[in-house]
Amino acid sequence: MSADKAASSPSRWRHRLARRRITASFAVGAVAAALALGACSSSSAGGAGASGGGNSASGGTISLGISVPLSGAVGSSCTPMNQAMLAWFNHVNDTGGVNGKKIKVDNRDDGYTAARAVTNTRAFIAEKVLAVTGQCGSLQPPAQVPLLTAAKVPFLFVFGASNSMLHPLSPEYFNLMPTYGDQLAAEIPYVFQHYGKGSVVLMNTVTPDSPTTTTQVQTAVKSAGGTFLGQYNAPPGTADFSPYVLQMKQQHPDYVIIDQIPQDAARLIQEMTSQDFMPAKNIIGSNAVSQATFLSSVSTAVQPKLLLTSDVLAPASAGGTQCESVLKAASIAVTGVTLRGCGTAQVVVKALQDTKGTLTSQALVNTIQGWTNVQASEVYPPLTFTSTNHVGVTQLYVFSAKNNAFTQVGKLSLSGS
Amino acid sequence: MGLAISVIVSGIAFGLLIGILAFTLVFLYKTTGVANFAIGNIGMFEAFMVYELYESGLGIWPAALIGVVLSVVFGALVYLVVLRPFSGGGGQANVLVRTVGLYLLLAAMADVFFGQNQPYRFPQLLPHGGPDAGSVVIGWSNLITVGVVLVICAAFAAMFRYTSLGLNFLAVAQRASVARLLGVRVQRLSIIAYMIAGILALLVGVLVAPQQLLFSQMMDPMLLYAFAAAVIGGLTSLGGSLVGGIIIGVAVDVVSTYVGGDLALASALGLLLLTLAVRPNGLFGTAQVVRL
Numbered sequence: 001m002s003a004d005k006a007a008s009s010p011s012r013w014r015h016r017l018a019r020r021r022i023t024a025s026f027a028v029g030a031v032a033a034a035l036a037l038g039a040c041s042s043s044s045a046g047g048a049g050a051s052g053g054g055n056s057a058s059g060g061t062i063s064l065g066i067s068v069p070l071s072g073a074v075g076s077s078c079t080p081m082n083q084a085m086l087a088w089f090n091h092v093n094d095t096g097g098v099n100g101k102k103i104k105v106d107n108r109d110d111g112y113t114a115a116r117a118v119t120n121t122r123a124f125i126a127e128k129v130l131a132v133t134g135q136c137g138s139l140q141p142p143a144q145v146p147l148l149t150a151a152k153v154p155f156l157f158v159f160g161a162s163n164s165m166l167h168p169l170s171p172e173y174f175n176l177m178p179t180y181g182d183q184l185a186a187e188i189p190y191v192f193q194h195y196g197k198g199s200v201v202l203m204n205t206v207t208p209d210s211p212t213t214t215t216q217v218q219t220a221v222k223s224a225g226g227t228f229l230g231q232y233n234a235p236p237g238t239a240d241f242s243p244y245v246l247q248m249k250q251q252h253p254d255y256v257i258i259d260q261i262p263q264d265a266a267r268l269i270q271e272m273t274s275q276d277f278m279p280a281k282n283i284i285g286s287n288a289v290s291q292a293t294f295l296s297s298v299s300t301a302v303q304p305k306l307l308l309t310s311d312v313l314a315p316a317s318a319g320g321t322q323c324e325s326v327l328k329a330a331s332i333a334v335t336g337v338t339l340r341g342c343g344t345a346q347v348v349v350k351a352l353q354d355t356k357g358t359l360t361s362q363a364l365v366n367t368i369q370g371w372t373n374v375q376a377s378e379v380y381p382p383l384t385f386t387s388t389n390h391v392g393v394t395q396l397y398v399f400s401a402k403n404n405a406f407t408q409v410g411k412l413s414l415s416g417s
Numbered sequence: 418m419g420l421a422i423s424v425i426v427s428g429i430a431f432g433l434l435i436g437i438l439a440f441t442l443v444f445l446y447k448t449t450g451v452a453n454f455a456i457g458n459i460g461m462f463e464a465f466m467v468y469e470l471y472e473s474g475l476g477i478w479p480a481a482l483i484g485v486v487l488s489v490v491f492g493a494l495v496y497l498v499v500l501r502p503f504s505g506g507g508g509q510a511n512v513l514v515r516t517v518g519l520y521l522l523l524a525a526m527a528d529v530f531f532g533q534n535q536p537y538r539f540p541q542l543l544p545h546g547g548p549d550a551g552s553v554v555i556g557w558s559n560l561i562t563v564g565v566v567l568v569i570c571a572a573f574a575a576m577f578r579y580t581s582l583g584l585n586f587l588a589v590a591q592r593a594s595v596a597r598l599l600g601v602r603v604q605r606l607s608i609i610a611y612m613i614a615g616i617l618a619l620l621v622g623v624l625v626a627p628q629q630l631l632f633s634q635m636m637d638p639m640l641l642y643a644f645a646a647a648v649i650g651g652l653t654s655l656g657g658s659l660v661g662g663i664i665i666g667v668a669v670d671v672v673s674t675y676v677g678g679d680l681a682l683a684s685a686l687g688l689l690l691l692t693l694a695v696r697p698n699g700l701f702g703t704a705q706v707v708r709l
Contacts, residue, residue, distance in 0.1 A: 029673050076532030173478055204677060234678040238628065239638035240666075242427035243673035250420055274628070276546075276554050297536045299629050371487075 055128040055153060056360040060097075061104045062352060063223025064089075065124030066134035067144070071306045072112035077293060077337060078136035082107065084341030085134050087330040088323070088349070094308075098352045106135075114143035125151045130361055133333075134311070134341075136257050138162050143218045145170050155390075157344050157353070161288075163209050166390065172361075174368055176347065176380060177311045178414055181213035181261055183286040183396060185220040187309050190398065190412040192224045195307070197282055198361050202231035203244060203268055205260040213259050221331035227251055234268075236261055241271040249277040258285045265289045266297035272297055287376060290399050290406065292335050307409070311393045312340045312379045314406040319379040336406070343379035351378035368392075381411075424674045425667055430559040432666020434625055437566060438643035439638075439650065439658035444573065447653055448610035450593065451500075452511050456518035456618055457636030457643065459495060462523050463488045463615065464622030465531045468539055468631055477540045489507040492615020493608050495519065500611075501604070505700075527633035531591065539626035562624060566659060569617075573655050587612065600604040641682065642669065645689040651702025660700065660705055664688065 020236075038209060057065075066085070069078045089103045097103065100226070102148050110117040117140035124132055126149065133155040135141055138160040148155045156166070157314045161179045200221045204210040214231050221228040229251045232244045244269070248256065256279045258265045258271075264286065272278060284303050292315075298306070318324050323342035327334050335366035352359065354374075355367040371392070373382040383392035398410040421647050438457060445453045467486050488686035498510055531537075577583035580674035588596040589603050595654060597603050622636075629635045643664050650661030665685050672684040 072528075076528060077537070080533075157619070233680070237638055238673075238681070239642070240427075240431040240670060240673070240677060242431065243424055243670045244678070246420060246423045246427060247674060263630065263632060266536055270628065270630060274554065274556060276549070288458075293534050294534070296534060296536050299538070356514065 001258065015113065021149045033310050052271055053117075056358060060101055062098060062101050063127060063129040063361065064105050064348070065120070065127070065132040065136075065401075066105055066107045066130065067110045067117045067120035067124070068107070068134050068136050069112035069138065071110035071139075074112050074137050075149045076110075076284075077291075078112075078159070080332065080335065080336045081136055081334055081341035081344075082134060083330070084323075085336035085345040086329055087326055087332055088342045088345035090330075091232050092345075094348050096348060098197070098325070103349075103352075110140055112137055112139060114140050118147065118235070121147045123191075125153060128261065129153065130198070130359065131156050131348070131364060133157055135159065136345065141165055141173075145173055148228055150171050150371060155350055155359055155367075156368075160346070163212050169388070169390055171256040172365065174385065176344065176392045177287060178391050178393055178396075179213075180286040180288050181209060181216040182391075182414060183309045184213065184257060184259060185216040186412055186414045187284060187307070187398070188217065188226070188257075189224040190410065191282065191307055191397075192226055194410065195337065196254075197225045198281055199227040199229050199251070200257055200284075201229045201248050201251055201253045201279075202257045202262060203248075203265075204231060204233045205233050205264050206233050212257065217257060217259070226255075234260075238264060238267070241268045245271045245275045245277055248272075249275060251330035253279050254281045256283050257281050258283060258289060260285075260289070262291060262294040263297075264270065266294055269298050273302060278302065278305060281305075285309070285343060287311055291337065292406075295401055296403055297408065298401075300403055303404070306399070306401050307407075308401075309396040309412070310336070310398045310399055311381070311396055312336060312343055313397065314399055314408050315339060316405055317408050318379060323378055336380060339379045343377040343389050347380060348384065350374070350397040352395065419605060420674070421671075424670050426555060428667035428670035429663050430555070430562075430666070432646075432648070432663035433559065433562055434568060434621070434628070434662070435642045435646050435666050436566070436659035436662020437617070437624065437640055438621050439609070439646035439662050440566075440570070440573075440645050440655055441614055441621060443618045443650075443652060443655055443658040444645055445610060445614050446579070447590055447655070448613075449607050450590040451509060451516065452644075452647075453614070454513070454640070455514040455523060456516075456614065457640040457695065458520050458527075459491070459615065459634065460618035460622035460625070462527055462622075462630075463491060463619040463633055464539065464626045466491075467528055467623060468537060468626070469539055470530070481619075481623060485616055488615035488619040489612045490615075491541070492611040492618070493612070495615070496611035498610055500646065529607070536630035536635070537632065539623070539631040541627045543627075543636075547559070547604060552609060557584075558624075559626070564622075569620075570656055577655075582606075583610075583660060589633060591634070592606050601670035620634075634659055642666075642685050645685045647699075648689050649692045649699055651699030653703050654699065654701035657699055657701030 007020045026249040069075045080174045089105055108120040111122055121144045132148055133156040135158040141158050149172050155173045157176045161177050163179055202217050218228045285308040287310045290310040315336060318339055323339055326333050327338055332338050351364055351368050355363045368385050369387050371383055371385050373384055375382050381393055382397040384394050385392050394414050396412050398407050400409045441456050448659055467480045467484035472475050482530045497573045500515055542560050546555040547554055586602050587607055588601055589606050593603050646661035646665045647658050649664055650657030668684050668688055
């Protein structure tokens with residue numbers, strides 16, 4: 001070892017230590033950021049048993065519970081829906097109530113977290129509400145369903161669609177909108193019939209449902225005489241969609257099917273535009289994206305390519321409905337989301353009205369399960385439920401779009417006809 | 418082969434965006450000694466301010482120019498209101514946690530003020546279209562971004578190397594207490610650093626928003642990639658942060674294409690860990706002498 005080297009060794013160690021200290025502080029910071037990001041995108045699910053039977057309307061009121069994100073990640077899109085529901089319930093109360101009884105709503109914010117939704121649900125059970133309704137989002141219902149099932153309180157019409165909520169089926173859980181996979185599987189033969197058969201690629205946001213949706217889409221494409229070129233799976237919040245778009249571009253598909261959350265779908269289409277790529281025919285999607293917030297982020301040049309399903313009327317087709325007048329009277333903008341809120345409240349009221357005899361939770365369940373092609377709302381198609389089918393909508397509207405507005409171009413049945 | 422080249426080219430374009438964010442992180446680290454986790458969301462929030470000005474009827478360029486002024490003020494406020502008060506007692510860990518808190522606060526505020534109807538289509542500052550290289554379109558915006566980045570990088574390198582301001586920044590970052598004893602006005606320098614960082618963050622925001630759309634979480638994935646890029650490039654190297662960004666961008670796009678999108682983030686973090694293990698001071702990082 002040279003004298004020079006020997007003299008410099010301790011100093012080198014100090015340098016290394018200093019460097020590592022700097023690097024470690026960055027690494028610790030990066031981990032902290034990762035944890036913070038994780039904390040933003042996840043939440044703890046509470047769970048506890050609940051006891052008791054179904055409840056009944058008492059006195060002159062019908063008690064309902066609503067746990068809904070009025071804040072948090074989806075608060076901005078769920079709040080208008082909630083306001084529209086409350087506006088319709090107020091309108092019903094102002095015009096005599098349901099068979100003479102007023103609707104009383106315990107409206108609570110769950111911040112799009114399962115833990116708060118569970119807390120709210122326990123409160124509803126303690127209050128002996130007749131039913132819980134008005135939920136918006138897919139994160140909280142799985143935590144609510146066990147509690148409500150145990151308490152035998154109906155859980156009516158979540159704005160969200162997930163296979164996991166239907167298999168196994170809770171006797172208390174009812175939904176209006178079909179799963180996204182069911183919607184796309186029904187839409188494909190309709191599109192092939194009206195716009196021509198062709199080749200298809202599928203773009204998924206990775207969710208627990210996406211493998212099932214992929215299988216459903218693949219089967220539907222083959223059954224309808226098309227060619228399934230492949231599927232791409234991107235995690236929620238993917239920052240760069242160019243790898244997927246470049247691969248699609250090489251496949252020259254006639255159709256691109258989007259099974260994505262709205263923000264990711266908008267970013268995919270943005271990247272498709274940047275890369276000068278569009279499918280030869282259309283972009284197909286479900287009601288996950290037939291929303292004004294998605295449409296406003298899509299270039300007007302691309303909008304005519306869209307073919308999206310919806311379980312509620314387009315705002316442009318809602319003129320003259322009672323929902324429109326009630327929403328306007330309450331100074332609420334008439335949009336797809338607020339129409340959904342108003343329409344969902346109409347379905348709840350219709351179920352309450354149709355229940356004969358003593359209004360109990362179980363009687364309400366029996367009423368809904370007995371519906372066959374019931375026009376329960378102005379904005380939803382006729383609804384059919386059975387004891388084994390708790391998804392009411394069996395027909396869907398098909399939207400295209402132009403100049404930032406959806407236009408209804410057709411209607412299809414979920415049986416595929 | 419055509420696909421591979423296309424993916425690499427698009428990865429470089431994506432990497433440049435990551436690199437600019439990493440550049441801002443490294444700049445703040447070099448000048449204040451703090452890795453600021455909020456910088457991505459500062460850019461997001463400033464981009465929202467520009468968007469609101471644009472929506473109020475201003476053209477995009479006037480809105481952006483007013484945005485620059487607002488960003489300078491916003492940067493100074495971030496330092497004066499959030500980071501400076503009582504920062505002496507808790508050390509760097511305290512300030513670091515404050516930046517994480519600010520990151521979350523800005524996201525929540527963006528949801529409150531701008532949340533309805535997001536994501537928004539942010540108007541393009543730079544021209545549409547671009548030359549078609551094989552099967553990938555290299556946007557004019559990407560090419561102009563490269564030029565802008567190179568100019569900024571050169572300007573900052575020159576500042577640190579040749580100006581007393583840059584030297585003072587380095588002195589404060591190394592040891593603020595000693596710099597203060599030597600007459601350096603630490604607080605004033607920190608404010609200037611955050612003013613400059615405010616402008617850089619705005620640049621990141623308005624370059625990212627047209628491509629990623631404007632919404633409160635738009636910087637979340639970018640931030641993690643940027644930290645990885647900063648570590649890979651070398652924590653004290655501004656140019657290294659850009660190289661790190663390009664490495665991350667290409668790696669993420671190649672992995673997304675040939676392995677699967679699920680592993681894109683994992684590949685970036687894997688590169689980060691590999692760099693820490695094999696080359697602890699990054700590719701271009703320089704050693705810092707600490708007297709023990």
